[in-house]
Amino acid sequence: MSRIVVALGGNALGKTPVEQLKLVQNTAKSLVDLIAKGNEVIIAHGNGPQVGMINLAMQTAATSEANTPEMPFPECGAMSQGYIGFHLQNAIGEELKNQQIDKHVATVVTQVVVDRDDEAFQNPTKPIGSFYSEEEAKTLVKEKGYSVKEDSGRGFRRVVPSPKPIDVVEKDIVQTLIEAGHVPITVGGGGIPVIKDGNKLIGVPAVIDKDFASSKIAELIEADYLFILTAVDHVSIHFNTPEQIDLERISVNQIEAHIKEGHFAEGSMLPKVEAAIKFAKSKAGRVAVIASLEKAKDALEGNSGTTITL
Ligand SMILES: Nc1ncnc2c1ncn2[C@@H]1O[C@H](COP(=O)(O)OP(=O)(O)O)[C@@H](O)[C@H]1O
Numbered sequence: 027m028s029r030i031v032v033a034l035g036g037n038a039l040g041k042t043p044v045e046q047l048k049l050v051q052n053t054a055k056s057l058v059d060l061i062a063k064g065n066e067v068i069i070a071h072g073n074g075p076q077v078g079m080i081n082l083a084m085q086t087a088a089t090s091e092a093n094t095p096e097m098p099f100p101e102c103g104a105m106s107q108g109y110i111g112f113h114l115q116n117a118i119g120e121e122l123k124n125q126q127i128d129k130h131v132a133t134v135v136t137q138v139v140v141d142r143d144d145e146a147f148q149n150p151t152k153p154i155g156s157f158y159s160e161e162e163a164k165t166l167v168k169e170k171g172y173s174v175k176e177d178s179g180r181g182f183r184r185v186v187p188s189p190k191p192i193d194v195v196e197k198d199i200v201q202t203l204i205e206a207g208h209v210p211i212t213v214g215g216g217g218i219p220v221i222k223d224g225n226k227l228i229g230v231p232a233v234i235d236k237d238f239a240s241s242k243i244a245e246l247i248e249a250d251y252l253f254i255l256t257a258v259d260h261v262s263i264h265f266n267t268p269e270q271i272d273l274e275r276i277s278v279n280q281i282e283a284h285i286k287e288g289h290f291a292e293g294s295m296l297p298k299v300e301a302a303i304k305f306a307k308s309k310a311g312r313v314a315v316i317a318s319l320e321k322a323k324d325a326l327e328g329n330s331g332t333t334i335t336l
């Protein structure tokens with residue numbers, strides 16, 4: 027039996043409530059396959075499209091005739107954890123019953139401590155919400171004061187600061203749930219970023235990268251594996267070129283050399299590789315795997331995915 031933290035990417039959730047409800051059925055099957063093999067599974071997920079949608083909806087309602095109260099950004103992050111967690115726990119709960127596994131699944135609203143002086147606050151990089159044309163993006167900058175950036179050739183998106191996770195406030199609760207045999211969903215959307223002020227934790231407007239937050243919780247709860255599940259079967263060098271080579275088993279030193287050679291796109295594969303390295307380096311024997319959601323079970327058996335070890 028292994029303890030596995032699974033980080034789910036955008037292809038596990040989709041972008042709209044209808045799409046998400048449908049996609050989580052397949053996601054649940056992949057996850058319950060890992061549980062059925064006798065593993066302890068802890069689930070984390072992204073929230074870029076969802077937190078952007080919630081925040082924009084809240085801003086639009088507050089500035090319309092509806093005259094609803096202003097909703098702070100960290101509260102939008104908390105809403106995204108609840109909304110995504112609801113769909114995931116609903117689908118996973120059903121699949122556990124289908125496979126006659128006597129376990130329960132619950133979402134933990136999770137706060138993640140960040141450094142108030144993290145330089146990310148001066149340089150927003152995390153894309154959230156929908157994609158826009160250059161013209162629409164310019165209007166958003168002017169009318170809403172958003173920061174925007176081109177996102178991997180797919181269009182323009184709003185960007186917000188993405189500080190690094192330092193600690194997970196609810197880590198002991200997560201540990202208790204696992205040890206009681208349950209399946210926790212935690213650090214959704216990278217966790218709600220909070221800064222410490224004495225005994226107070228204050229929410230800050232930012233979105234933590236879910237791969238870094240997953241690596242952090244995996245370290246804290248002494249996981250054996252960090253599984254980063256995305257839309258491709260492997261990490262590749264010369265990605266999307268005729269020279270593409272898929273990486274199967276690779277050491278931290280070797281993949282660090284590939285980072286220096288510039289093989290991994292910033293904002294997509296690079297943070298996954300960096301989060302995987304961080305976990306693999308945190309203790310001898312820890313294994314990070316970047317694989318596709320559909321082939322998670324094969325990846326566990328070493329038959330798919332990119333396995334990164336010290
Ligand atoms: N070197 C690479 N190897 C494999 N995939 C890469 C590479 N560089 C960029 N990618 C792209 O990164 C994507 C994963 O990033 P992203 O879509 O942001 O992840 P997610 O939403 O699953 O967290 C892959 O689907 C692939 O299109």
Ligand SMILES: NC(=O)OP(=O)(O)O
Pocket residue numbers: 035036071072073074075153215216233234235236237
């Ligand atoms: N929080 C986060 O990393 O979300 P995405 O994976 O959707 O970008």
